[in-house]
Amino acid sequence: xxxxxxxRQSVHTIYDIDANHLWDFGIRGIITDLDNTLVGARxxxxxxxxxxxxxxxxxxxxKVVIVSNNHHNRVSTFxxxxxxxxxxxxxxxxxxxxHKAMKLLGTNARQTTVIGDxxxxxxxxGNRMGLYTILVQPISRKDEGFFTKxxxxxxxxxxxxxxx
Numbered sequence: 001x002x003x004x005x006x007x008r009q010s011v012h013t014i015y016d017i018d019a020n021h022l023w024d025f026g027i028r029g030i031i032t033d034l035d036n037t038l039v040g041a042r043x044x045x046x047x048x049x050x051x052x053x054x055x056x057x058x059x060x061x062x063k064v065v066i067v068s069n070n071h072h073n074r075v076s077t078f079x080x081x082x083x084x085x086x087x088x089x090x091x092x093x094x095x096x097x098x099h100k101a102m103k104l105l106g107t108n109a110r111q112t113t114v115i116g117d118x119x120x121x122x123x124x125x126g127n128r129m130g131l132y133t134i135l136v137q138p139i140s141r142k143d144e145g146f147f148t149k150x151x152x153x154x155x156x157x158x159x160x161x162x163x164x
Contacts, residue, residue: 004127005119007135014136022113023060027132029105033116034068034075040140044077063105067097093125
């Protein structure tokens with residue numbers, strides 16, 4: 001079980017991801033979390049730096065979909081101005097939202113990466129599906145909700161177990 005919590009790659013922020021390497025590796029679709037992955041959990045809109053990053057991904061040829069456990073208003077307010085498809089209340093790490101995202105992207109598991117800030121939702125869900133998983137450090141922990149804080153404690157425990 002603990003092996004499913006280990007990402008294929010770990011970076012500080014999304015901006016540390018080598019998109020050209022992913023493309024060369026055969027990745028064509030990106031499933032990304034929203035809160036504390038792309039922006040802080042309370043930031044309603046994309047930053048100019050994020051817009052530039054997303055445009056760069058599109059120029060390379062990637063398709064992107066946001067998959068979030070958050071509610072419709074939160075995710076749509078963020079995603080619609082960027083014209084990015086999204087899945088809200090995704091119930092990650094369950095498989096259904098990842099299957100739906102790959103259908104939107106037109107990709108299979110070998111062609112898809114998952115980017116997120118949580119081992120118990122993004123990484124576990126992606127690894128269970130055989131996707132290429134990338135863990136980023138959370139942008140702002142102070143704005144995290146109750147369940148995310150609980151997940152962080154479980155992640156801390158799991159990381160300690162993995163080191164032993």
